[in-house]
Amino acid sequence: MKEKESWQVSAGTAAAQLRRLQLSLKLLLRLLPSDRQAIYFWAALVGLLGAATAIGFQACINRIQWFLTGQQGSFVEIFRTLEPWQRVAVPTVGGLCAGLVLMMGARYVRTRATDYMEAVALGDGTVPMQASLLRSGAALFSIASGASIGREGPLVQLAGVAASVLGRFRSMAPPKRRLLVACGASAGMAAAYHAPLGGAFFVAEIVLGSFAMESLGPLLISSAVAALVVKSLGNSEPLFYFTGGAPESLTSYLLYPLLGCICGIAANVWMKLLKESRYRLGALPVPLWVRLGLGGALIGLIAMRWPEITGNGSTVIRGMLADEYLWGFVALLLVLKICATCIVFGSGAVGGVFTPSLMIGASLGVLMAKMASVLIPGVSFPSNALALAGMAALLAAVAQAPVTAIIMLFEMSLRYDMILPLSIAAVSAYAVNKALHSDSLYEESLRLGPRSVFDKPLAEVFVQDILRPSTAHVPLTAPFKDIAKAFLAGAGREIRVINNKGQLLGEILLPDVEPYLREETLAQTVIASDLMHENLPRLLPSMGLPLALEAFSHTQAESLPVVEALNGKLIGSVGRSDLFLTLAELTRREQTRQRE
Amino acid sequence: MSSERATAPLLGAILPEMGAQDSFGAIEELSSLMAEYLSGENAMKLTAVALARESLASTYLECEIALPHARMADSAPFCVSVGRSRKGIPWGAEGHLAHLVFLSVVPASFATSYLGFIRSVALLMKDKTKREALLSQPDDKAMKQWLRANLALI
Numbered sequence: 069m070k071e072k073e074s075w076q077v078s079a080g081t082a083a084a085q086l087r088r089l090q091l092s093l094k095l096l097l098r099l100l101p102s103d104r105q106a107i108y109f110w111a112a113l114v115g116l117l118g119a120a121t122a123i124g125f126q127a128c129i130n131r132i133q134w135f136l137t138g139q140q141g142s143f144v145e146i147f148r149t150l151e152p153w154q155r156v157a158v159p160t161v162g163g164l165c166a167g168l169v170l171m172m173g174a175r176y177v178r179t180r181a182t183d184y185m186e187a188v189a190l191g192d193g194t195v196p197m198q199a200s201l202l203r204s205g206a207a208l209f210s211i212a213s214g215a216s217i218g219r220e221g222p223l224v225q226l227a228g229v230a231a232s233v234l235g236r237f238r239s240m241a242p243p244k245r246r247l248l249v250a251c252g253a254s255a256g257m258a259a260a261y262h263a264p265l266g267g268a269f270f271v272a273e274i275v276l277g278s279f280a281m282e283s284l285g286p287l288l289i290s291s292a293v294a295a296l297v298v299k300s301l302g303n304s305e306p307l308f309y310f311t312g313g314a315p316e317s318l319t320s321y322l323l324y325p326l327l328g329c330i331c332g333i334a335a336n337v338w339m340k341l342l343k344e345s346r347y348r349l350g351a352l353p354v355p356l357w358v359r360l361g362l363g364g365a366l367i368g369l370i371a372m373r374w375p376e377i378t379g380n381g382s383t384v385i386r387g388m389l390a391d392e393y394l395w396g397f398v399a400l401l402l403v404l405k406i407c408a409t410c411i412v413f414g415s416g417a418v419g420g421v422f423t424p425s426l427m428i429g430a431s432l433g434v435l436m437a438k439m440a441s442v443l444i445p446g447v448s449f450p451s452n453a454l455a456l457a458g459m460a461a462l463l464a465a466v467a468q469a470p471v472t473a474i475i476m477l478f479e480m481s482l483r484y485d486m487i488l489p490l491s492i493a494a495v496s497a498y499a500v501n502k503a504l505h506s507d508s509l510y511e512e513s514l515r516l517g518p519r520s521v522f523d524k525p526l527a528e529v530f531v532q533d534i535l536r537p538s539t540a541h542v543p544l545t546a547p548f549k550d551i552a553k554a555f556l557a558g559a560g561r562e563i564r565v566i567n568n569k570g571q572l573l574g575e576i577l578l579p580d581v582e583p584y585l586r587e588e589t590l591a592q593t594v595i596a597s598d599l600m601h602e603n604l605p606r607l608l609p610s611m612g613l614p615l616a617l618e619a620f621s622h623t624q625a626e627s628l629p630v631v632e633a634l635n636g637k638l639i640g641s642v643g644r645s646d647l648f649l650t651l652a653e654l655t656r657r658e659q660t661r662q663r664e
Numbered sequence: 665m666s667s668e669r670a671t672a673p674l675l676g677a678i679l680p681e682m683g684a685q686d687s688f689g690a691i692e693e694l695s696s697l698m699a700e701y702l703s704g705e706n707a708m709k710l711t712a713v714a715l716a717r718e719s720l721a722s723t724y725l726e727c728e729i730a731l732p733h734a735r736m737a738d739s740a741p742f743c744v745s746v747g748r749s750r751k752g753i754p755w756g757a758e759g760h761l762a763h764l765v766f767l768s769v770v771p772a773s774f775a776t777s778y779l780g781f782i783r784s785v786a787l788l789m790k791d792k793t794k795r796e797a798l799l800s801q802p803d804d805k806a807m808k809q810w811l812r813a814n815l816a817l818i
Contacts, residue, residue, distance in 0.1 A: 545720045580776050593731070595721045598779065602735075602772050 092556050107244065107645070111251045111286035114234060115293025118227035118255020122294070123301070125204070125223050132212035136161065143214040143379030147371050155375065156368030162213020163364025166206040166417060167357025173202035195232040195249060200225055207418035210360070214378035216367055216408035220260050221420030227256030227294075241536040241642070243649035246522075247283055250276055251290035258291035259298045262307060266476030267291035273469040274510055278656055282649060306482040307382065308459075310389035313450035314485040320449055324489045327436050327454060328461045328496025331429055335465030335497065336506040338428060341406065342421065343507075345414030356416055363415030367408055376401055377408040381427030385459070388430045389452040389481075395438035402431035421509065425466050426459040433458025453489060456481055460490040461497035468508040470498040526654045531616050531642055532609035534650050535630045539641035541566050544573055546596040551576060561626050564638055565600040572631045572638040574600030607642055608633045613651055620644050671742055671777045672816040673768060676701050678804035679747040682765065687722075687755045691715055691732050694745050694767040702769065706740045714767060722756030727789045730755045730762040731782050735770045742777060744768045746811065748799065763799060764789065781816075788814055 130140050136158050139146045147155055176198075207222035231252025235245035250271045258267030268287035272279050276287075298304070315321055352359055371378050376387075384401060387393055393401070409424040433454035440449040456477055464473035473494045478487055540554050541564040554563050561578045576599045605619040607630045619628060627641040677697035684690035695711040702710060713734035717723070723731045730753075745767050752761025766785055770778040789795045794814065801807040 547721070580779070593721075593723060593725055593782075594779065597717060597720055597735075598733075599775055601775055 092552075107247065107286050108289050110234070110238075110248055111289040112293045114227075114231045114248055114251040115255045115258075115290035116297060117230040117234065118252050118290060119259045119294040119297035121226045121230055122223055122256055122259035122298070125208075125219070125226055128208050129212045129219065132162075132208055136213055142383040144376050144383040147214060147375035147378050150375075152372045155371045156365060159213045159215055159364035159367045159371070159378070160361055161364070162209045162215060163367075163415070163417070164357055164361035165213075166209040167355070167360035169202065169206040169209060170360075170416075170418070171355065171357050173205070194236070194245070195225070195229045197229050197233060200229045203418045210364075210412065210417040210419055211380075213364060214367065214371065215364060215412045215417055215419065216377055216379070216381070216405065216424060217412045217417055217419030218380045218421055218423040219419065220257065220422045222418060223260050224253045224256035224420075227252040227259075231255075239536060241534055241646040243534060243646045243653070244643070246653075247286060247649060250283065251286050254287040254291040255294035259294040261476065261480060262295060262298060262304065263476050263479035264288070264291040264295035266472060266479045267294070269472045269475050270467075270469070273472045274467055274508075278652070279471075280652060282645075282652060306480055308385060308389055308456065308477075308480045309482055310452045310456075313452040314483070315450065315453055315489055317447060319444070319447050321489065321492070323436060323440055323449060323454065324457055324492040325496040327433060327457055328464075328493040328498075329500045330436065331432055331458060331461035331493065332465045332497040332500025333504065334428065334432055335425075335462055335501050336504045338406070338425065338462075339466060339507050339509065341410050342413055345410035346416075347414075349411070349414030350416060359415045360417055363411050363417060366411050370404060370408055374401070374404055377404045380423035381405060382423055385423075385427050385430045385455070388434050388455045391451055393434070395435060398431050398434045398438075402428060402435070405431070422463075425462055425509070429458035429460070429462030430455040431458070432462065453486060456483070456486055457489045457493035461493040464494035465497040465501035465506070466509040468498065468501065468506075470494045473498075522650070522653050522657065524654075526613065526651075526658065529613055529650070529654060530609065531607045531611045531613070531630055534613075534646055535609065535640040535642050536627075536646070537640045539564055539627070539629060539638065541638060542576075542596050543568065544595070544597045544600075548581075548594040548599075551581060551596060551599065555581065562641075564629050564641075565596045566638050569635075570638060571636040572606065572629050573597075574602040575604050575625070575629065576600050577625070604628070606631050609639065613647065613654075616642060616647055617651065620647065671774065673777075673781055674701070674741055674743040675808060675811060676743045676745040678745065678807045678811075680801075680804050680807060682747040682749040682753065684747075684749070684753055687718060687724075687730065687732070687753060687762070688715060690730070690747060690749070690753050690755075690762075690765050691718060691767060694732075694747050694765060695734075698743065698745050698767065698769060701743050702736075702740055706736050706769070709736065710734050710769065722758075724755040724758075724760050724762055725786050725789070726760075727786065727795060728752070728760070728762060729764040729766065729785070729789045729795075731766050731768065731785060733768040733770055733778065733782075735772050735774075735778075737772060740769050740771050742769065742771055742774050744781070746807065748807070750799065764795070784815055 134140050137146050137150065204222040204226050210217055211219045228249045231248045232245065235248040240248065253275060254267040254271040257270050258264045268284060268291040271287055272284050276283050349359065367378065376384050388398065405424060405427055409421055413421060433456065434451045437449040437451035437454040460473045460477040463476065464470040467473065474490050477490050540560065542551055542554055544565055544567055551563060555578055563576045565573045565576060567573055576596060580599055604625060605622055605628055607616050607619055607628050609630055610633065627643045629638055630640045630642060631638055679694060679697060682690055682693055684693045691714045692711050695714060698710060699707040713736060714732050717734060718732050723733065725731060747765040749763055752763050753765065755762040768778060768781065798807065798810055801810050
């Protein structure tokens with residue numbers, strides 16, 4: 069009697085379990101996005117991660133800043149309140165700490181830190197975590213002690229690391245992992261500069277080199293999510309908002325192409341100075357920590373008299389937009405900022421020169437406005453409008469990305485009436501800089517970074533280069549329940565069926581499974597062999613991508629299995645979207661090579 | 665996503681009184697009747713393929729029926745033959761008695777159609793009165809007629 073009761077209980081439990089599976093699978097079938105749609109979900113998640121990274125990084129900077137100075141906020145304001153000896157001590161200590169972190173860390177972390185830009189533009193989307201964290205840790209000390217360097221580099225790098233880790237955790241194929249790291253970078257930029265469009269376009273134009281919707285869509289999603297998170301925390305003000313100052317007369321518009329030309333030439337000189345400083349200071353026969361400490365001390369010595377050169381320059385830019393400085397002081401700040409950034413950058417500090425470059429552009433704009441007002445009396449040349457245009461022009465030239473420059477500066481100021489002058493200045497600067505055959509700010513990363521499959525000609529790229537090694541599979545006798553579980557565990561829309569030798573026998577498609585869930589007896593009787601399709605195309609590792617594309621044209625499957633040529637063993641799969649992303653990137657690079 | 669269009673099977677031979685004593689014997693018995701619907705190669709392979717599938721997992725359903733099947737080359741027609749055993753044939757490791765056996769030949773690409781067919785058979789046979797009605801048909805012609813009236817068969 070008892071036996072019968074326990075049998076009834078277990079039978080009831082099994083039926084309930086099966087009903088739950090049926091319901092889940094039906095829901096899955098309705099809601100499961102395609103491979104291409106899924107990337108939008110991951111992009112949004114990466115946007116969240118990027119925002120969290122940016123917020124966390126800023127919180128760490130604030131903590132260290134408070135520890136070193138007893139205050140938090142703008143470096144310029146803080147340094148004004150410090151005693152002269154403290155103005156030297158703080159950046160010196162920060163430099164020494166940054167150097168020690170780099171040197172001590174190098175003993176334990178042997179991997180070279182791959183820049184997020186290298187990982188996306190050249191590599192396979194792998195950003196080494198330990199090495200990146202180490203460099204970001206060092207950057208924290210440099211930035212938090214007032215070094216004249218930008219925070220966007222390490223911040224974007226961290227967001228890229230988070231995306232890369234997610235991509236590897238989800239066993240994504242290299243093309244998708246690359247796109248995810250790009251999304252991380254755009255989220256980081258959007259969070260740092262409150263510029264969702266700018267963040268996405270920065271990565272699309274500079275890193276990916278393409279505005280194709282396949283990549284721009286996910287980039288926009290991730291940067292929008294990151295910007296939303298930052299905004300929801302009450303940090304939604306544009307970074308460089310100013311009132312008044314838009315050009316009114318046609319004559320005043322004439323100054324913008326001229327400013328663009330000057331910024332184009334200035335960008336060329338600026339890039340050479342940065343390169344030279346890294347070469348010369350890097351050759352000093354002293355350990356890295358001494359070099360960084362010396363760099364900090366030099367910044368401190370300048371800051372004793374002119375604290376405006378500390379930090380990335382955003383406080384001074386705001387001052388220029390508010391027309392707070394006389395032209396002589398702006399000229400002095402321009403020279404000092406260039407020197408200070410070259411010292412910090414040259415000494416080997418980790419950080420970016422994005423915002424310092426903006427400050428140089430703003431200074432050039434202000435100086436031009438002041439000069440024009442003297443030379444052409446009676447015409448109004450608003451210095452803040454020219455400062456903003458100068459920023460866009462210098463950014464367009466140093467990054468060789470005019471679209472990004474226009475959009476970013478528009479978002480940073482939220483001044484729609486400045487779009488026209490920004491465009492004129494940015495495009496002129498870009499054209500002049502191109503004519504001078506200058507290097508881009510990010511050229512070095514792209515020249516020295518790791519090479520990957522995307523750097524090869526199409527004829528040398530094979531299925532094995534883009535395959536995803538893990539693919540969901542079940543044995544031939546797997547009961548329906550196991551198949552349903554595999555689909556629910558996120559197997560995608562296809563599950564492979566293998567024999568006990570690991571050889572591929574066929575595939576089960578998700579839509580085939582759903583109708584047979586309603587019949588419990590049937591669900592218990594059906595096994596993998598009843599559901600599998602045996603005649604779907606399969607790929608070989610040595611197959612070229614055009615052949616793989618042809619195989620995809622015969623099926624609607626989202627991914628195709630890859631089997632070993634000799635024994636038919638299943639070794640992975642290739643996603644349709646991964647193949648398309650790879651082909652698009654290879655074609656784009658081939659075209660770029662031909663143009664060059 | 666599956667490119668297959670749902671297709672009804674062709675109703676093949678009917679065996680009103682099966683003589684087999686076990687599931688393997690029943691499959692052999694029905695396979696020999698199916699030979700006239702298949703080309704030479706498919707006819708030769710049928711028994712072996714159906715037995716191989718049966719050895720992977722029993723095709724017995726709880727409503728006293730068994731649904732052995734063989735997935736053949738796409739050149740084979742989608743067809744089914746039915747056998748009846750009033751005393752029942754012990755089926756699978758647990759020895760349940762199968763009174764009706766539906767042996768199907770399924771072209772390899774017909775996964776959806778096959779499953780659609782066995783679902784409809786299972787649904788029909790779960791109804792005890794329907795099952796008894798089929799079991800009580802006097803001969804193969806009456807069985808054929810009854811099956812065509814109650815299942816989507818060609």
